[in-house]
Amino acid sequence: MTTDTSLVTRSREENWLPIIELAVEEVFEMMVGCRVKVAAPSENKPNEEFTAMVGLAGALCGILTVCCDAKTAGEIAKRMLGDTADSQEQAADALGEICNMIAGNFKNKLSGSGDRCMLSVPTVISGGEYTFHSLADGTCLETVLLFEGAPIAVRLQLES
Amino acid sequence: MDKITALIVDDSSVMRKIVERSLRQAGIELEKVVEASNGAEALVALQSNKVDLILCDINMPVMDGLEFVRQAATMESAKGIPIVMITTEGSEAHVVQALTAGARGYIRKPFTPDQVKEHVLPVLGKKQ
Numbered sequence: 001m002t003t004d005t006s007l008v009t010r011s012r013e014e015n016w017l018p019i020i021e022l023a024v025e026e027v028f029e030m031m032v033g034c035r036v037k038v039a040a041p042s043e044n045k046p047n048e049e050f051t052a053m054v055g056l057a058g059a060l061c062g063i064l065t066v067c068c069d070a071k072t073a074g075e076i077a078k079r080m081l082g083d084t085a086d087s088q089e090q091a092a093d094a095l096g097e098i099c100n101m102i103a104g105n106f107k108n109k110l111s112g113s114g115d116r117c118m119l120s121v122p123t124v125i126s127g128g129e130y131t132f133h134s135l136a137d138g139t140c141l142e143t144v145l146l147f148e149g150a151p152i153a154v155r156l157q158l159e160s
Numbered sequence: 161m162d163k164i165t166a167l168i169v170d171d172s173s174v175m176r177k178i179v180e181r182s183l184r185q186a187g188i189e190l191e192k193v194v195e196a197s198n199g200a201e202a203l204v205a206l207q208s209n210k211v212d213l214i215l216c217d218i219n220m221p222v223m224d225g226l227e228f229v230r231q232a233a234t235m236e237s238a239k240g241i242p243i244v245m246i247t248t249e250g251s252e253a254h255v256v257q258a259l260t261a262g263a264r265g266y267i268r269k270p271f272t273p274d275q276v277k278e279h280v281l282p283v284l285g286k287k288q
Contacts, residue, residue, distance in 0.1 A: 104248025
């Protein structure tokens with residue numbers, strides 16, 4: 001009898017979506033001071049003017065991205081810093097840190113492989129005309145959450 | 161309660177402000193806040209500032225938090241200053257590395273002000 005480990009792995013990774021969603025909810029509640037709500041990805045696509053990304057390496061290889069429009073990124077920064085947040089740099093910094101904490105919180109909730117996985121420092125891209133391509137060719141998990149009605153897309157793209 | 165000088169080490173300026181705010185919300189009175197965006201800057205800051213408390217991230221460019229803690233342990237100007245890590249790295253291995261290197265506390269991000277209070281007040285010798 002042979003065991004199809006790829007099937008087992010795929011099934012395990014597909015169970016990670018609720019863990020990602022919980023990680024996002026906790027980060028927003030504790031650091032932004034508001035609740036976010038899971039929404040249907042097909043009906044709620046953000047205008048991806050800001051994309052924050054954190055790489056994962058080790059037992060888990062891939063990239064976690066958080067995308068939203070510029071107004072939402074600015075609002076997140078304002079909620080984290082108070083009304084003193086007024087620049088695109090602070091919006092990018094805030095979104096990068098949110099992405100960092102989501103990746104870390106998700107990783108810390110996984111038993112076993114999370115401990116053997118390292119995170120990169122976050123990177124944020126902003127602008128109106130770009131396409132994000134990840135070369136990670138494995139499972140892609142995507143969820144959309146609503147932050148004060150505005151969609152934020154969180155994607156985990158794994159290396160196979 | 162005496163006012164203290166805190167050194168906050170994180171590559172995110174947003175996070176440095178949040179940590180400062182969390183310290184104040186924990187009831188810690190701050191005379192001065194010194195900021196550094198990586199471990200190397202923090203070592204320089206320690207040479208020219210009298211600091212009572214250090215809060216330090218782990219994942220930073222140039223010099224990470226664990227290397228900072230190891231190097232700070234060899235500096236006369238950092239002797240006796242409590243270091244509390246504030247980081248997304250939550251594995252037991254990282255906690256052990258940090259505490260072995262000389263950190264006195266470990267807070268995982270995301271965190272609440274109460275968690276900051278719980279981990280920082282004892283290292284300052286203050287009751288919660």
